[in-house]
Amino acid sequence: MEKNLCDYMLEPDIIAATENVMPDLNNDLVLAKNFLKQQSAATGDTLYDHLVDVVQKILSQKPPDVVEHFEQYSWQVKQEKFRPNFDLLNDVYLSPPQLAVVRRMEEMFRLVKSKAEKAEDMDEEEQELDLEEDNVKPRIADLIDSNYYFKECGFGLPDSECYAVYIALNMLAIKEPVSTVRFFGKIYGTKENYYVAETELTLEELDRRIREFELKDMPGEGEGIEEGQMQVAEEQKEMLGEGEGKEEKPKEPVPPKLPPEPVSTWQPPPEIPVERPGQGVNKKVFWVCNHPGEQWICLPDVTPDQIRVARLTVRCMTGNLDAEVQSFPPFEGTERNYLRAQLARIQAGTSVSPQGFYTFGSGEEEDIDLEEGGGDLNFNPNPFYHGHSMKDLLDSSLTYWVHHGRHILKQGRTLWWNPNAGMVSFDEGEEEEEDEGPPPLEPESGPPLFTSLSEDSRLEGMTAWSVRSSSSLTPERAVAALRSNLWPGAAAFATSGQKSECMYIGWGLKFDPPNYGPAQLPRPQDEYPIGPEVMEMADPTFADEEAYRIAHLPPPPPPVLEGEGEEFGEEEDEED
């Protein structure tokens, strides 16, 4: 019997059958282990090792809920097995971008620290020398303090950035000739952000810039324009003259007489002059940098034309000051000019403070006529400002808040400039009468300085500013926060004490509901004046041409006979 079975049975069964052996646990264990230790062809990993690692990881880390995420664990163990090779490289590369930024910041800290130490030393010793030197220490607005209040209101910079920016402002004051420094805000860009500081220059620097400005301006503006126009007119006359001359001179085939060339009647609008550095829109000088610690870059002054175009376009900043600005109407300048124009608009529209915080003169009632004459006077923080109560500041009609940013007229300037004036005048608003020439233009006027916010136009039924209290639980230390709906990102705060400040953090885009519509292209101008020579007409069809030909056929020639003179008579006789 067994011999027959030998042919069909497998070895272990034979052994078991012959030896009558029970399944050996040890044997099975060894077999199982060998199976598990089979190496995977792809990685050389064995299931046995892997399971050991997984169990070891679980036991050493003791995570909750292992069963649910067991697969994840297993996968992570596998992943980790590949890590050791690369860890060395990771350690070497200590995040390069971080390092560069950190180095710059270190330099900045060192600079500011050395200046602070120098100041301390000087305080102790050489105070007399200070009087001789230019001891106007630049006044830096306390950003850390303002940021604290802003954060109470739910607005502001994160602390780490705030400190770095404050030190950077100090650095700006040390390196550049500025007399006051204030943090204007942060403008986001698609690649890099901008930190913007608003400063006023020292008097010498301001004088220097005004002199530069006037040098550039040597040909007077009004005269320059007229000359330009005259030149253009003369050129055109020359061209016409030449055209006609050409037709007469050559005696070869005379070219067909062309209608006179069209004269362009478009005159560029008179160029509105830039406001001088230190006046109007260019009163404050802006400096920007991409990261605190970098060199601050001065933004150029803004021209009214740039403001006009910036009003008609929307664009996000990219972060690179020399980036091209492609828009319609065409913008002259690069991103630094565009940024400057936006900053001018934002500053004009969103610089607000409680009523009485700033004042003209030395702190009394504003009894100066606030017509255009008062448009360019300096205003200063009012030393006699005694604060308003929270109830007044939180009043939703916003009567106690006023603008302290000068409104930019449609022209692009804060002071009206009359384009019809023969000579440009920086008058204080006297309207010049025109004897001849174009009729006088209405001077544009905007709301005077220190207009209350309650007179801001409403936007879709919502006021231009929303006011909130920073705390509903502790009204004693509440701060009034003002949020702009027109320029999202602009905010201002005021305490019931004597602090107030404004800041802008955002993209630099105005809120334009429902959405922006690009400016239309102007109609193309007619080239030739429409006249019978130029007017297009349909070509006559074949039928028309036939009809014309038949209608205009010459009378049939009389039949030609021989003989000449006598034939006349004969012909006539014959015909009769």
Next chain:
Amino acid sequence: MNIHKLWEYKEYVNVNGATLNSEIISLLQNSLTVLQVENHFTIVQYWGQIYATDLDYYIAVGLTNDALTGKKYFYTTDFQFWSLLPRPKKKYKELSLITTFPFRGDPSLKIKVLDESFEENHPDRCRFMKEENRLAATISNICEEVEICARGQLMKRPDGSITINPNFYGLTATEAKELKSYLHIRPAQHRWNTNLLTRPDYNYSMDFLDSIDQDIPKGCWNLSLEKTGSVAYLKSLYWPGMSYFHKVKTSDAGFLYIGNGRKNLDVPFLI
């Protein structure tokens, strides 16, 4: 962002200058913890704030099981009562996109919306919508379009449910700089093959969501690394109040929306 971590995440809020002050965080934590207990949520998140003319709405999200579909949205104006937002109907979502005026602050206000695409005398031209529905619809639109998470934060389990990954160790510095590593939290709109196979190290449990680099137009997401490169911020140009931050190499990440709930339609002009 998870309400229990608001104090740590306070530093990372960086959207149009808005920050969270201590009072708001305290109030939020208190009332939202109560909400969590009442509703047996596993996670409660603070979603954001929507500006309105009189009062602002504060929005919170509660999750129980599924991180993709099991979300419940709550709103409040005074931190005392959180009201559940209704599930928005499709018509409200469309209407809320064309409503032009801002939120008022009164949830029961009936808003009249003029739908310009219909001609006059069409019965559907002028429709009514309650402000609450408009709020729900706006939030749902925002979430669908710009709510994002880092790759690996959400995980699909073998049984198909989606949970927050407890073993998320964060993106590496190189991954954090790419838009591909961030995914929309919404039912995937691309084919599952596309989502999976565009990466060299695809992973069935993580790559089931669309990544944001396919969004049109190309520049509508703004990714920046700040704080010396240790935090990645993502901002969308379509909804200018939305921000997402992720601390590189850690599991800290959060989404927040603080704004007036209006979509920005000028994105093609901006880039």
